[in-house]
Amino acid sequence: MSASIASGSDATPLGVLVGPLDDLAPTPSRFAFDVAVVGLGYVGLPTALAFHAAGQRVLGVEVSADRVAAVRARAVDLLPSDRSRLDTALTGPDTFALSTDPRRLSAAAAILVCVPTPVDEHLVPDLTALAAACRTVAANAVPGQLLVLTSTSYVGCTRDLLIGPLRQRGYRPGDQVAVAFAPERIDPGNARHPQEAVPRVVGGATPSCRRRALGLLAGYADALHPVSSLETAELTKLVENTFRAVNIALANEFADIAGALDLDVTEVIDAAATKPFGFMPFYPGPGVGGHCIPCDPHYLLWQLRAARLPAPVVEAAMGAVAARPRQVARRAGEVLAECGRSIAGADVLLLGVAYKSGVSDVRESPAVEVARYLRRAGATVWFADPLVTALDVDGTALRRVEAPHTHSWDLVIVHTAHAGQDTGWLAAQPLVLDATYRLRDLPGRRVV
Numbered sequence: 001m002s003a004s005i006a007s008g009s010d011a012t013p014l015g016v017l018v019g020p021l022d023d024l025a026p027t028p029s030r031f032a033f034d035v036a037v038v039g040l041g042y043v044g045l046p047t048a049l050a051f052h053a054a055g056q057r058v059l060g061v062e063v064s065a066d067r068v069a070a071v072r073a074r075a076v077d078l079l080p081s082d083r084s085r086l087d088t089a090l091t092g093p094d095t096f097a098l099s100t101d102p103r104r105l106s107a108a109a110a111i112l113v114c115v116p117t118p119v120d121e122h123l124v125p126d127l128t129a130l131a132a133a134c135r136t137v138a139a140n141a142v143p144g145q146l147l148v149l150t151s152t153s154y155v156g157c158t159r160d161l162l163i164g165p166l167r168q169r170g171y172r173p174g175d176q177v178a179v180a181f182a183p184e185r186i187d188p189g190n191a192r193h194p195q196e197a198v199p200r201v202v203g204g205a206t207p208s209c210r211r212r213a214l215g216l217l218a219g220y221a222d223a224l225h226p227v228s229s230l231e232t233a234e235l236t237k238l239v240e241n242t243f244r245a246v247n248i249a250l251a252n253e254f255a256d257i258a259g260a261l262d263l264d265v266t267e268v269i270d271a272a273a274t275k276p277f278g279f280m281p282f283y284p285g286p287g288v289g290g291h292c293i294p295c296d297p298h299y300l301l302w303q304l305r306a307a308r309l310p311a312p313v314v315e316a317a318m319g320a321v322a323a324r325p326r327q328v329a330r331r332a333g334e335v336l337a338e339c340g341r342s343i344a345g346a347d348v349l350l351l352g353v354a355y356k357s358g359v360s361d362v363r364e365s366p367a368v369e370v371a372r373y374l375r376r377a378g379a380t381v382w383f384a385d386p387l388v389t390a391l392d393v394d395g396t397a398l399r400r401v402e403a404p405h406t407h408s409w410d411l412v413i414v415h416t417a418h419a420g421q422d423t424g425w426l427a428a429q430p431l432v433l434d435a436t437y438r439l440r441d442l443p444g445r446r447v448v
Contacts, residue, residue, distance in 0.1 A: 030144065033059040033097070035216065036108035038133050040071055040098070042291075042361065043150065043184045044114030046078065048096075049085040050195055054220040057095045059108050068098050077360045077387075079191050102136045110146040110216050111137055113162075114184060117151045118363075119295045123318075125154065125302050131161050138165035146178040146212045152237045152296045154303045158230045163205060174206030180213030181230045183237035188290070189358030199223040203233030241296040242314055247282040248293065249317040252324055255284035255437065255448065265447075266437050286415050286435035286448070287324040287366025289355025294321065294364045325369030328413065328435050331448045332370075333377060335433055336411055344378030349401065349409045351426075352416025353385045360387040367415045368393055382409075386418060414439060 036059040037048040044060070052058040062068050070076050074086060089096035097104075105111055115129045130151050137147055147166075149158045158181045163173055173179040182202045187193045200221045204210025214224050227233050251269070258265035265284060273281040288294050297318055304311050333343040353367035354360055362368065371381045371393045383391055384404040391398045401407070405425035412426060413433045426432050426442055433446050 031109040033057045033108040035110045038113045039115035050220045052089045060098045105140040106142045112148045119298045123298045125299050134161040143176045148180045150184040154299045155234045178209040178212040179205040181233040201225045203227045203230045238300045245293045246317040249320040251282040252284045286328045289365040325366040329373035346379045346410040348379045349412045350383040351414045353383045
């Protein structure tokens with residue numbers, strides 16, 4: 001294994017820094033599985049497959065029987081590389097198991113919790129799934145196990161939601177069990193950043209807990225970065241996604257500025273990105289989706305509000321992010337009005353509705369909000385997306401079009417451009433609103 005651990009400015013070979021695992025390390029004969037992954041969604045399933053591909057015996061535990069059936073049927077959204085891994089796991093030797101029975105968790109040397117951490121309609125953290133998963137893990141824990149939380153949450157969540165229930169059973173981290181936090185860093189649909197190549201940040205409840213977690217994740221990760229505490233690792237993940245939210249909000253604001261100055265914002269950002277230091281390019285779009293950027297910073301803001309600690313930059317950025325879909329819909333009305341059309345009664349096509357390119361995931365997709373505002377204004381809204389078969393808006397299924405190029409639309413809003421997707425037919429459409437800012441050579445193109 002070529003994994004290394006970054007410690008300050010030094011990168012030390014894993015075996016040298018970690019050394020022999022302490023007496024918390026289970027012997028292989030004691031447990032039937034090397035690792036169990038709780039939650040087989042967009043993070044948990046690829047994580048389970050990465051461990052299995054590295055030669056580990058893996059148990060996947062999922063509360064949804066439908067999800068387990070979908071995994072077994074290979075009817076899941078995965079990168080081609082992970083789809084190949086799934087085929088191998090399901091057809092190879094008996095080292096990959098799926099179950100809805102949490103009692104089987106006691107058969108694993110290590111348990112990773114990979115469940116969703118959304119926010120509710122009031123942007124308040126919804127800890128239902130995470131708290132339930134942690135209670136289940138604690139209830140089924142046995143001495144010698146390593147328990148690792150990977151789901152993004154507030155600072156202190158590992159102590160509150162996992163260590164608390166463990167202590168009620170008389171289990172102390174670093175004694176009977178090991179507890180760590182190692183935030184997930186999976187980029188769904190992006191093959192340029194395989195999770196093995198993305199360093200994992202690891203914080204432990206004790207130094208021995210951290211050492212156990214480093215030893216586990218070294219099973220597939222090329223690089224590891226230990227930090228001093230659980231809380232440091234928890235805040236690290238919140239910083240990562242809050243940074244992205246702030247910069248996306250800034251990019252959208254510069255799109256408005258460039259538009260007012262009759263400039264191409266993409267050209268401006270591309271030019272700025274030639275600077276080799278002090279700048280990282282972010283590009284404008286129709287909004288943000290998924291369960292990271294629209295949700296994670298609200299876990300931080302929620303905690304800060306309780307402490308009466310203001311965070312004006314983060315608050316302003318999240319407000320701007322939330323307002324972006326409405327801005328897209330308002331711009332759609334303006335574009336139609338410029339051509340003498342009313343949005344009421346207009347046939348509008350949303351081209352691409354997944355929250356990002358390359359995935360079928362519509363969780364928190366801005367397309368839902370855009371469609372909602374357009375429909376409220378009286379438009380008839382359709383969608384076309386090669387990866388998405390259904391989209392629900394306020395309890396009603398949006399009408400899907402298989403061959404959008406065969407129809408002349410009053411307005412086409414390009415929301416998500418999947419790689420390899422044919423967009424040549426848009427040149428013949430009377431009005432195109434490019435919310436991706438990527439179709440720069442399209443005649444008559446408008447931007448938000």
